[in-house]
Amino acid sequence: xxxxxxxxxxxxxxxxxxxxxxxxxxxxxxxxxxxxxxxxxxxxxxxxxxxxxxxxxxxxxxxxxxxxxxxxxxxxxxxxxxxxxxxxxxxxxxxxxxxxxxxxxxxxxxxxxxxxxxxxxxxxxxxxxxxxxxxxxxxxxxxxxxxxxxxxxxxxxxxxxxxxxxxxxxxxxxxxxxxxxxxxxxxxxxxxxxxxxxxxxxxxxxxxxxxxxxxxxxxxxxxxxxxxxxxxxxxxxxxxxxxxxxxxxxxxxxxxxxxxxxxxxxxxxxxxxxxxxxxxxxxxxxxxxxxxxxxxxxxxxxxxxxxxxxxxxxxxxxxxxxxxxxxxxxxxxxxxxxxxxxxxxxxxxxxxxxxxxxxxxxxxxxxxxxxxxxxxxxxxxxxxxxxxxxxxxxxxxxxxxxxxxxxxxxxxxxxxxxxxxxxxxxxxxxxxxxxxxxxxxxxxxxxxxxxxxxxxxxxxxx
Ligand SMILES: Cc1ncc(COP(=O)(O)O)c(C=O)c1O
Numbered sequence: 001x002x003x004x005x006x007x008x009x010x011x012x013x014x015x016x017x018x019x020x021x022x023x024x025x026x027x028x029x030x031x032x033x034x035x036x037x038x039x040x041x042x043x044x045x046x047x048x049x050x051x052x053x054x055x056x057x058x059x060x061x062x063x064x065x066x067x068x069x070x071x072x073x074x075x076x077x078x079x080x081x082x083x084x085x086x087x088x089x090x091x092x093x094x095x096x097x098x099x100x101x102x103x104x105x106x107x108x109x110x111x112x113x114x115x116x117x118x119x120x121x122x123x124x125x126x127x128x129x130x131x132x133x134x135x136x137x138x139x140x141x142x143x144x145x146x147x148x149x150x151x152x153x154x155x156x157x158x159x160x161x162x163x164x165x166x167x168x169x170x171x172x173x174x175x176x177x178x179x180x181x182x183x184x185x186x187x188x189x190x191x192x193x194x195x196x197x198x199x200x201x202x203x204x205x206x207x208x209x210x211x212x213x214x215x216x217x218x219x220x221x222x223x224x225x226x227x228x229x230x231x232x233x234x235x236x237x238x239x240x241x242x243x244x245x246x247x248x249x250x251x252x253x254x255x256x257x258x259x260x261x262x263x264x265x266x267x268x269x270x271x272x273x274x275x276x277x278x279x280x281x282x283x284x285x286x287x288x289x290x291x292x293x294x295x296x297x298x299x300x301x302x303x304x305x306x307x308x309x310x311x312x313x314x315x316x317x318x319x320x321x322x323x324x325x326x327x328x329x330x331x332x333x334x335x336x337x338x339x340x341x342x343x344x345x346x347x348x349x350x351x352x353x354x355x356x357x358x359x360x361x362x363x364x365x366x367x368x369x370x371x372x373x374x375x376x377x378x379x380x381x382x383x384x385x386x387x388x389x390x391x392x393x394x395x396x397x398x399x400x401x402x403x404x405x406x407x408x409x410x411x412x413x414x415x416x417x418x419x420x421x422x423x424x425x426x427x428x429x430x431x432x433x434x435x436x437x438x439x440x441x442x443x444x445x446x447x448x449x450x451x452x453x454x455x456x457x458x459x460x461x462x
Contacts, residue, residue, distance in 0.1 A: 004460035008418035009043055015422065018059045019046040038071075038428060041417055051078035053437030056426065065425045065442055065449075067384075067432030072223070072255050073280035075346075075382075076334070077437025083284045086330035090323060099317065104325040111332045112282065112292060115263035118272060122298040124291050124313055125320040129254040129279035130158025132289040133217070135301075135313040136275045137162040139293065140215035140248035142300045142311040148212040150192045150205060150247075154225030154398025155218060157252050157277075163217065166193035167224075169402035196222060196397050197230055199237045210245030215275075217250040220265050224429070225398035227372040227383040235271040242274070248297065254279035254289065258332065259433075260378050262339040268377050284327030287318060342436055347380020349434050349443050354384045356447035357431075361386075364454040369395045372431065386430035386450070388412055419456055423449035 001009070013020060023044035027033035034040045046058035054077055056066045069077065076082070109123040126132050137149055137160065149162055153175025157163040161183050166175040175195075178188045192209060195201050196218075206213070216238060220230050242249040251273040256265040258281050266273060274297060279289035291298070291313070301313040318324070335342060354370040361368040372383035385401070388408040393400040400406050412430040420427055425446055434443075 002460075004456070005415060005418075007456075007460070008415065008422065011422045012418050013043065015062060016044075016046050016058065016060045020044055022047050022059065042414060046421070053077040053079070054435060054439070054442055063424065064421065065438075065446055067434070067446075068426055068428045069433055069435050070285060071280060072259070072383075072433045073283070073285060074435050075259065075281050075342075075433075076331070077435040080285075080437070082334050083327050083330050086284075086326050087323065090326050096323075098321060102320070102322045102325065104322055104329060105320040108282075108288075108320075108325050108329050108332070109290075111329065111336070112278065112290060115258075115332075115336065116267065116276070116292065120295045121292055122295045124298065124301060124315060125325075126289050126291070126313075126315045127287040127318050127321075127324075128158065129252075129277065129289045130160050131316065132254070132277045132279055132291050133157035133163055133250075133252060134160040135311070136217070136250050136277055136291050136293070137215060138311045138313065139275065139291070139297050139300050140250065142309065143297045144214045144246065144248060146212055146214040148190045148192060148209055148214060150194060150209070150213055150216040152196045152218045152222065152225070152398075153193045154196055154402060155222060155252070156224040157217060157219075157254075161187060162191065165191040169399065169404075171404065174403070175398065195399075196225060196228065197234045198397075199234055202234070202237060202241060206241040206245055206247070210241070210247065213245065213247045215248040215250050216242055217252055219252045219254075219256065220269060220271075221256040221260070221378075222398060223255040226387075226395070226401035227381075227385045227431075228396065228398070228401075229375045229378055230269075231375070232269055232271075232377050235266075235269050239271050239273075248275060249273040250275045250277065252277045258282060258335055259382065260380060261343055262332070262336040265378060281331060282328050283324050284329075284331035286324035286327040287321075288324045288328045343380045345436060346382035346434050347374070349438060349440065350380065350382045350384060352440075353434070353443050353446060356443070357384065357386055357450045360447055360451035361454045363451070364458040366454055366457055369393075370431070371395055371401070382434040384431040384433075386412060386416065415457075416453060419453040420449055423452050425449040 023033050048056050049059045050057045055063050057063050153166045156167050164179040167179045170177045176193050194205050222228050251266055253264045253276050257278040275293035300311040303310045358370050369387045371385045372381050374381045388411045393406045416430055
């Protein structure tokens, strides 16, 4: 452990004795003391007592400006009034039920389809992005009768068995190794990985494997891979190649859906996939994900007759649970009614934050690259990720973000995290996303926290 890390850990431990004790207790009964790897940072996470808007409060009484915002699901911040009210009305009615079809799910499906404006597409709900991605792959395989899947290096689609390759960067193999134990080796042979935004490589892979590919799945705005937008040429090429070889094109919009406009970011690119995946914010903070695809593919879910032709997409016990659907509907109604204000506001704050952070580090002579920038297609971005380059790089690919020879990944993931926590700011992967609950004054406060961090980095460098 270096001196700075030691200093930060000591300061963090001093502030959070109750969380430390609870983590110890949790570790006795829960694997590694919790339920999600990303929430279990070192030396231990703080435990949350309450959350409202831009802020969370831990059980030791400290408040943090939060940019994790429910794994990027909370575009209106934590605990937004409009969702709370919608759920309160439902609870007051006192008619909870589980496991029946309701009008609310129809309304949510209509809302999503209306935002996309496609003919002959259908929706099926489930409860997580992981499940949505899994079902989309199964539907593609069922429809095409093929078994190979192509994905992007650095692309994360949840812990779907079909897609757990090329998620993490491993020195030596880069983004091309299996990411999980517990899966048949056969699976991995049939998952192919291509470089993000590399049209040349995409053409080569389609030429070689096109007739074997069931689907090409990608995020038009790659999330964990570094908050980077695909180029419009790349998405168009993906569409053309998929058409030429009869491959199902899947856009994973679980992060980007309704984040940049009140629809999929695909509408800005004007590229129409065969299947889109939505999740996170379409549930208004509840467990909702949706597979939205061309009707003829989606009909595979309920194909009558031959068992082997039917894709077992049942959604799950809590699929389209009324409470979740109500929250999702309240969210999408709100976003579509106010999109003219919401997205430019988030974009303005995002630009200020990215610029302010960069300047704060520059003033201390520390080079940073802040990804999450807009491109020629998407005018507003509420994302930011602070990277510390070790060598000159363009920061246009997940390789630049995750190769430890290019970026100081440890500094971004662990050191920066603790330094910001002791300055009252909570980030993941060096940054996160904004919500409409974040005020301009809080952005300035956040920039100050990064400036304080930069000064600390400088001090410990000397
Ligand atoms: C792009 C993308 N796809 C899929 C998923 C998986 O969603 P979930 O965590 O709801 O299973 C995530 C989660 O972060 C994601 O970012």
